Amino acid sequence: FSTDTLALILKCVNFAAVKHKNQRRLDVDETPYINHPIGVAYILTSEAYVQDPDVLLAALLHDTVEDTDTTFEEIEFHFGETVRKIVQEVTDDKSLPKMERKRLQIVHAATSSFKAKLVKLADKLYNLRDLQQALPKGWSEERRREYFIWSKKVVDNLRGTNQALENALDIVFKQEEIYY
Numbered sequence: 266f267s268t269d270t271l272a273l274i275l276k277c278v279n280f281a282a283v284k285h286k287n288q289r290r291l292d293v294d295e296t297p298y299i300n301h302p303i304g305v306a307y308i309l310t311s312e313a314y315v316q317d318p319d320v321l322l323a324a325l326l327h328d329t330v331e332d333t334d335t336t337f338e339e340i341e342f343h344f345g346e347t348v349r350k351i352v353q354e355v356t357d358d359k360s361l362p363k364m365e366r367k368r369l370q371i372v373h374a375a376t377s378s379f380k381a382k383l384v385k386l387a388d389k390l391y392n393l394r395d396l397q398q399a400l401p402k403g404w405s406e407e408r409r410r411e412y413f414i415w416s417k418k419v420v421d422n423l424r425g426t427n428q429a430l431e432n433a434l435d436i437v438f439k440q441e442e443i444y445y
């Protein structure tokens with residue numbers, strides 16, 4: 266990384282932290298939401314050896330538009346067109362019903378760009394490991410299992426992207442006995 270790139274990544278961490286400041290994860294401890302996008306970016310550097318700044322910036326920003334008042338215009342202004350496009354690819358359309366959004370994630374996974382697939386794989390890996398740690402407030406065992414089954418359908422359409430991430434996800438699916 267150049268010093269400019271490092272400064273941009275820290276600008277991005279700060280931007281995401283401010284945007285997600287009032288949000289919490291679903292776990293019983295109500296972990297600050299920002300732990301998730303930072304953790305997704307860290308999976309990309311530490312496990313997938315991703316060094317592309319645009320992918321790491323998009324990972325840090327991947328839930329800002331979906332879950333906060335952030336706009337794609339804002340992301341493009343601060344972090345550029347490539348990052349905006351990746352974030353756009355991994356953002357659900359919140360005007361659609363939940364079930365339709367879940368179906369579209371499976372469909373869109375197959376045709377998304379290489380950079381968006383990397384973010385998606387790391388996002389799924391983080392969330393599934395989170396679910397392995399503890400059941401979110403109000404979730405039944407059945408809902409947890411349904412989530413793993415749906416996630417495998419998304420992941421199966423992201424394959425051929427990064428072997429380390431796909432192997433790590435396969436370990437999780439095996440631990441959870443998800444075979445289809």
Ligand code: NDP
Pocket residue numbers: 289290291292301328363364388392393395396401407408409411412
């Ligand atoms: P949700 O989409 O409601 O929640 C899962 C998402 O929450 C993850 O994708 C992740 O998204 C985020 N998240 C926050 N904290 C955690 C955490 N600690 N561990 C894992 N993920 C976390 O869940 P479902 O997909 O199950 O729900 C889909 C729809 O189905 C909803 O309308 C729900 O109410 C309904 N439903 C489903 C049931 C079932 O059995 N499947 C039962 C009851 C209702 P991100 O990466 O964006 O943070």
Ligand code: ZN
Pocket residue numbers: 301327328388
């Ligand atoms: Zn996410």
